[in-house]
Amino acid sequence: MSSSETMSVEEQLAAGQTEDGIVRAADGTPLKARLAKALRREKLRSFLMISPLLLFIVLSFLMPIGDMLLRSVENKIVQNTLPTVVQELERWDPASEELPDEATFAALATDLKIAVKERIHTRLGSRLNYEQSGFSGLFRSTGRAVRKMEEGPYKEQFIKADEDWGKLQTWVVLDSFKAPYTAGYFLNAVDAENTVDGVQMKAENERIYIQLFIRTMWMSLAITFMCLLLGYPVAYLLAHLPARTSNMLMILVLLPFWTSLLVRTSAWKVLLQGQGVINDLLVWVGFVDDADRLVLINNQTGTIIAMTHILLPFMILPLYSVMKTISPTYVRAAKSMGANDWTSFWKVYFPQSVPGIGAGAILVFILAIGYYITPALVGGTSGIFISNRIAFHISTSLNWGLAAALGAILLVLVLLLFYVYDKIVGIDNVKLG
Amino acid sequence: MSNTRGASVVFDGVQKSYDGENLVVKNLNLDIAHGEFLTMLGPSGSGKTTCLMMLAGFEPATHGEIYLNGNPINNVPPHKRGIGMVFQNYALFPHMSVAENLAFPLKVRGMGKAESEERINRALDMVELGAFGSRRPAQLSGGQQQRVAVARALVFDPELVLMDEPLGALDKQLREQMQYEIKHIHDNLGVTVVYVTHDQTEALTMSDRVAVFNDGIIQQLSPPDVLYESPDNSFVAQFIGENNKLAGSVVEIGKGVCTVKLDDGTIVQADPVNVHNVGDRTSVSLRPERIEVAPDNSPDNLVDGKIEEMIYLGDHIRVRMNVAGNNEFIVKVRNRRDKRPISAGDVVKVGWDAADAKALDEAI
Numbered sequence: 001m002s003s004s005e006t007m008s009v010e011e012q013l014a015a016g017q018t019e020d021g022i023v024r025a026a027d028g029t030p031l032k033a034r035l036a037k038a039l040r041r042e043k044l045r046s047f048l049m050i051s052p053l054l055l056f057i058v059l060s061f062l063m064p065i066g067d068m069l070l071r072s073v074e075n076k077i078v079q080n081t082l083p084t085v086v087q088e089l090e091r092w093d094p095a096s097e098e099l100p101d102e103a104t105f106a107a108l109a110t111d112l113k114i115a116v117k118e119r120i121h122t123r124l125g126s127r128l129n130y131e132q133s134g135f136s137g138l139f140r141s142t143g144r145a146v147r148k149m150e151e152g153p154y155k156e157q158f159i160k161a162d163e164d165w166g167k168l169q170t171w172v173v174l175d176s177f178k179a180p181y182t183a184g185y186f187l188n189a190v191d192a193e194n195t196v197d198g199v200q201m202k203a204e205n206e207r208i209y210i211q212l213f214i215r216t217m218w219m220s221l222a223i224t225f226m227c228l229l230l231g232y233p234v235a236y237l238l239a240h241l242p243a244r245t246s247n248m249l250m251i252l253v254l255l256p257f258w259t260s261l262l263v264r265t266s267a268w269k270v271l272l273q274g275q276g277v278i279n280d281l282l283v284w285v286g287f288v289d290d291a292d293r294l295v296l297i298n299n300q301t302g303t304i305i306a307m308t309h310i311l312l313p314f315m316i317l318p319l320y321s322v323m324k325t326i327s328p329t330y331v332r333a334a335k336s337m338g339a340n341d342w343t344s345f346w347k348v349y350f351p352q353s354v355p356g357i358g359a360g361a362i363l364v365f366i367l368a369i370g371y372y373i374t375p376a377l378v379g380g381t382s383g384i385f386i387s388n389r390i391a392f393h394i395s396t397s398l399n400w401g402l403a404a405a406l407g408a409i410l411l412v413l414v415l416l417l418f419y420v421y422d423k424i425v426g427i428d429n430v431k432l433g
Numbered sequence: 434m435s436n437t438r439g440a441s442v443v444f445d446g447v448q449k450s451y452d453g454e455n456l457v458v459k460n461l462n463l464d465i466a467h468g469e470f471l472t473m474l475g476p477s478g479s480g481k482t483t484c485l486m487m488l489a490g491f492e493p494a495t496h497g498e499i500y501l502n503g504n505p506i507n508n509v510p511p512h513k514r515g516i517g518m519v520f521q522n523y524a525l526f527p528h529m530s531v532a533e534n535l536a537f538p539l540k541v542r543g544m545g546k547a548e549s550e551e552r553i554n555r556a557l558d559m560v561e562l563g564a565f566g567s568r569r570p571a572q573l574s575g576g577q578q579q580r581v582a583v584a585r586a587l588v589f590d591p592e593l594v595l596m597d598e599p600l601g602a603l604d605k606q607l608r609e610q611m612q613y614e615i616k617h618i619h620d621n622l623g624v625t626v627v628y629v630t631h632d633q634t635e636a637l638t639m640s641d642r643v644a645v646f647n648d649g650i651i652q653q654l655s656p657p658d659v660l661y662e663s664p665d666n667s668f669v670a671q672f673i674g675e676n677n678k679l680a681g682s683v684v685e686i687g688k689g690v691c692t693v694k695l696d697d698g699t700i701v702q703a704d705p706v707n708v709h710n711v712g713d714r715t716s717v718s719l720r721p722e723r724i725e726v727a728p729d730n731s732p733d734n735l736v737d738g739k740i741e742e743m744i745y746l747g748d749h750i751r752v753r754m755n756v757a758g759n760n761e762f763i764v765k766v767r768n769r770r771d772k773r774p775i776s777a778g779d780v781v782k783v784g785w786d787a788a789d790a791k792a793l794d795e796a797i
Contacts, residue, residue, distance in 0.1 A: 337538035
């Protein structure tokens with residue numbers, strides 16, 4: 001007889017045993033369900049506690065960003081302005097290499113007349129102008145002509161009003177942007193375009209964004225590397241000097257943190273410019289000839305110098321907090337076993353500080369890749385980042401769709417790098433304190 | 434101590450100060466013989482760990498010289514001293530496996546792979562962890578980490594091994610077991626061991642000699658039994674084992690025996706250890722197990738004591754009494770079948786021999 005058979009039912013229940021193998025609570029309900037119920041109240045309470053913040057984030061952050069990102073593919077303007085033309089174009093095949101038929105031109109006249117009345121035709125003109133220059137003028141001039149157009153046939157009248165209507169490319173562009181959603185902004189963001197022969201890279205001299213992305217990446221890498229090089233010894237001192245001295249040093253590290261970003265960047269302008277402090281000093285010492293002073297600003301050098309300085313604390317602080325936890329006895333142990341200063345540092349101390357390097361590097365890199373103010377002020381034309389271009393499209397050219405596409409690509413790139421980083425270093429290895 | 438494998442160490446007039454105002458170690462003179470197991474015992478802040486760090490080379494001596502095998506080592510950097518060391522929290526490298534930890538001292542010495550593997554296996558077998566070479570330190574229990582630390586300190590065959598409170602983080606049972614294991618390893622290998630602890634049991638069970646530190650000075654340097662039975666001063670008497678203190682003044686002093694008048698007027702006979710003149714204040718030290726309740730024979734001292742409290746501890750009964758005005762007077766009564774029953778509140782005779790009562794300097 002096994003022990004479970006000798007037990008009464010109450011005893012079995014009390015011990016949490018049943019014949020079917022499901023562990024049950026004293027009242028017979030499965031223990032798992034019981035536990036979930038007991039924890040539900042806890043979970044609900046936690047959720048209620050974070051819900052104001054969640055709501056705030058969703059409303060003020062996630063929704064606007066989602067809306068902005070949607071703009072990178074949204075393209076309802078063609079459909080809204082020229083609804084009948086879009087319908088007529090369904091029948092047209094761009095590969096036929098012939099202009100659309102008379103019905104399409106008639107539809108164009110109908111739609112444009114309404115659009116002109118509502119004064120929205122120029123808006124469509126500037127939208128399509130992003131894809132091919134000339135559209136803005138085309139719609140403005142056609143807008144004036146269409147009011148005086150006579151009844152039928154419209155094809156010749158339009159071509160007379162502006163000969164671009166007789167070009168196949170004009171209709172290809174119109175056709176490829178008739179859908180409510182478009183990849184056009186994204187193509188543009190990677191220096192490609194939609195032509196009669198499908199998606200193609202733009203002409204060599206018109207490509208800017210890919211180059212800008214690459215530049216943003218390598219300069220961010222350079223800045224991260226510089227921060228690590230300069231920050232590691234400082235973090236080491238911070239972690240291992242006596243408390244009084246290290247507190248003093250910590251204040252020096254944090255001081256730039258408390259100073260306005262603009263002030264610091266402007267200070268670099270003063271220091272780095274041709275007639276600035278650094279060049280004056282070098283000329284005075286005799287390292288540099290007065291005639292060819294170093295160009296330290298309004299180029300990549302300027303951006304790297306200023307941003308390294310600005311982002312340095314973001315490298316030092318995670319490094320410091322990790323180094324603080326590395327007991328000095330490890331290095332002592334290494335030395336007692338016969339390792340010299342360098343070996344005990346490199347084989348014993350350094351590997352244990354890698355999580356700090358990981359945290360600092362990822363923090364600096366991500367901050368750098370999206371940096372805007374400093375490159376704008378000291379970067380000139382060769383030292384600007386992709387974010388400066390995004391800002392340009394948001395506030396100057398008002399091409400929000402392209403700005404959104406560039407931003408989305410940047411976001412995906414960062415997430416991709418995160419993934420690669422996780423594979424190599426491991427996010428678990430990143431310690432911020 | 435006839436073994437010649439271990440190194441000898443000499444501290445010659447060593448002083449150490451961290452701030453230039455206070456001496457942490459005051460004029461330390463200490464000879465450690467080849468193959469000796471010497472323990473530095475003392476409360477925290479007594480300077481024992483500082484001495485160890487000076488010997489290891491992590492702290493420079495402010496004054497004086499330290500000799501290893503007769504050679505001065507003040508200017509030898511730690512990694513060239515060839516001293517094995519076991520740290521308080523083991524200091525096993527967390528990013529290396531156990532075998533890599535053990536390989537570290539061999540690798541920095543440029544030892545070949547075959548030989549170093551053989552040595553690592555031998556060292557791991559010595560601490561009975563042969564199968565654990567590929568584990569990370571974090572995957573081991575505290576006791577296992579401890580053994581790895583010992584193995585790592587010994588794997589490169591040092592002549593001298595320093596241990597800085599190596600058992601402090603272990604629970605009581607494991608600590609006792611490790612005490613024996615370390616002792617056996619010492620006996621088998623014949624290396625010199627300098628061991629730092631604040632645990633007197635550890636010091637007594639393991640050491641050839643114990644140096645009791647207090648206030649930067651060695652209070653006594655003796656084998657464990659001498660330390661316990663003939664303390665040089667009241668600090669040592671109090672620090673090592675349990676101890677009853679009776680304060681009084683010397684009224685008569687002779688050869689090997691003196692008469693002390695305790696503060697409540699009781700006259701007792703004691704062994705004058707460091708009282709020299711009639712009238713000296715003294716603290717008479719008595720071990721609880723050397724006192725007899727209602728003795729059958731007639732000991733040198735016999736006084737009245739009132740039983741305040743009795744605690745049953747199985748093998749003995751711990752009796753707290755009021756004797757000569759001291760109501761923290763502890764007597765250990767052996768748990769014997771034929772013993773006359775006593776209970777709290779009784780007034781009984783307690784007695785002890787003069788040789789077991791040490792008249793020491795006045796306790797602080």
